[in-house]
Amino acid sequence: MATHDATARASSTVPPRQRERWIDLIRGTAILLVIANHAIDVPMHIADITPGTVIDDITLYFAPFRMTSLMLLSGLLLPRALAKPPRRYYASKLRTLAWPYVVWLVIFWIATSNPTEWMRPDGWATRSWLWFILCLFLSYLAAPLLTRIPTPWFALVPTTLWLLSTVAPDGTLFDLSYYSGFFFAGYLIARTQHLLRRFDTTPVMVLLLIGSSVFAALLVLQEHGLTLTSPATPGTNDDGAIERFDLIWVPVVLAGITGTALLARRIRGTLDGHREPAPSRFLQHIGRNSVVFYLIHYPLQIVLVKLLAAAGITEQPIVMSACIIAALAVSFGAVALRRRSRVVNALFVFPQRATPVPR
Template identity: 30%
Template sequence: MQSVSGRATSVQSRLPSRESWIDTAKGWGILLVVLGHALRGLQNAQLLPTTGWSHALDAWIYSFHMPLFFLLSGFFMEKAVHKPLDRALKDRAKTLLWPYLVWSVLQTLVQIRMSSYTTAQYDWMHLLGILWKPVMQFWFLYVLLLLSLLWLGLRRIGVPAPVLLLAALVLHLTQNGTGVWAMWDLVCIHGVWFAAGAVLGIMPQLIEKMRLASPSLRWTGILSGFALTSWGAMMQPDNLLHSNILWAVPGVLASLWLAMSLPADWSVTRGLGWIGRLSLEIYLVHTLASATMRAILLHGFKSHDVTLHLVLASLAGIMIPVALVLIGRRLQLRHVFRFGTVA
């Protein structure tokens, strides 16, 4: 009969490693981001109503997918705290500030040119506005940079990580989304998830217990977590940006457990991990790629087939960024997505 330790070793060998499950979770998260934006693009183009199944799917995605990304972004933040300050700041500039500026400018220029073909209208003032008002999906990088700098500064002067998590929770619960600067409102909304990720990052024992829990416990948690989030999203679908944290928590935890539970040797797991490692690049390009596909289908092929639009816009949001990465690597292009790094 196989011993308990032997069974544990067998289970562990089939699960993603401590590092790879994070890439899997990022892959799952970026799929939700791309699908959510493709869905809203169709709603904005009035190809889909904001009711019925599209409304339900939108509410479910937006109830937890950005909290998941902020939590994962904070996971390794404590490592930056212990680096020399100049190196930590340079890392933030290379991986967050640089791609924010480059791709905000590039996407805004393209959207100015394509304004007559897309659902959004842009002019030259949007270029100047990126300094304080990010365009479209780039708000995430802007807010993430602010949170990173705040965490670095407060931790380096000795504020304990649990205290920062508590403060972030208070800000989340007390904000009302009507502050003088929209970016600070978003810091208050999403900071609790970033702080939670940073705290989890220094609690490897807890993560390991989650990862090696029994399959029945893990899959019960996954299914019930997504079910609770679905129910919560339906209860308050028009207030998701300031969503009740109680509805987001089950979806985030279910996503983490899902990433930890998918067998490492599955092609789905490897695929999610691969796109997870490219999640920044996909995030930067996917909106432009999906909007271009939607414009081609609408104005080039005169197609109003919702299923075709949703499938091809989502595929374009993943495959076009990946293709750009592969081309950039082949051509040894630097500074495309991260400063000083080959694409």
């Protein structure tokens, strides 16, 4: 009886196939923002190139939402993954998350000239851009056990994780607790979407977007020395600056992600039956192949910045633009080559005989 209920629950919460297009739209946008953000951070840390373009403000504006949305959307699709037999479920996560994590960790060590990093036990729990892959993998590992908790009590899972993030030290433990909270919040949304449909209205969407936009705008303003909060404001530090990872801001971040999801669904709805605009196709292509774009861009930008700095090219707009363009170009090329080369495909998923390459 319990098995039948679990199966019925999973099938009832799996998002319809047509929703994947709006999910890809958000994923593609988030990945593009990640690439742009690292195109600013990598030159700053490697070549001491000071940021100062409008792109910096844009990436800061969306900073609270880009990685949290990627985690939440993964959780939203978790019921579909859990519908697989346990052996197939775990094998899939080992092939698509654990394997590329190890492969690209080695590539990262080479790109950063640390070929002996594997000798250090803590070197395998990286804080580089691969933290996201590690966090996803561990969340998926825990999901079959945690999702046995009945729906009325399941809200305690993300809440407990967010509470743990307030005492977790900076590093892997913080990332795991804070961002996994959004992963399981996404699963909770999938589980209760029949109750949440009543809030799928334009006024609610606008309210959520306005509230989260004010929060994001305050983050940008305080970066320019225009702090409008004070030390007495909840969720701020001793200087009155907003601490965006503070627990009090989690509902605001959730509001921003939810408002964006409602907007993306409406945008996709207006495009159905019409020719897809180029920007939408562009973002959805990135979203469908998000793992390729995510894995490639960071070590590529590191190598590129080193080469440009060695050539005496340190102008911030030039280096930043080169990092973005190179990351996109190489990633698009890798996506195309995956369909033709087992070697290239093996960079992103463990080789398996007679398995079609994702398109």
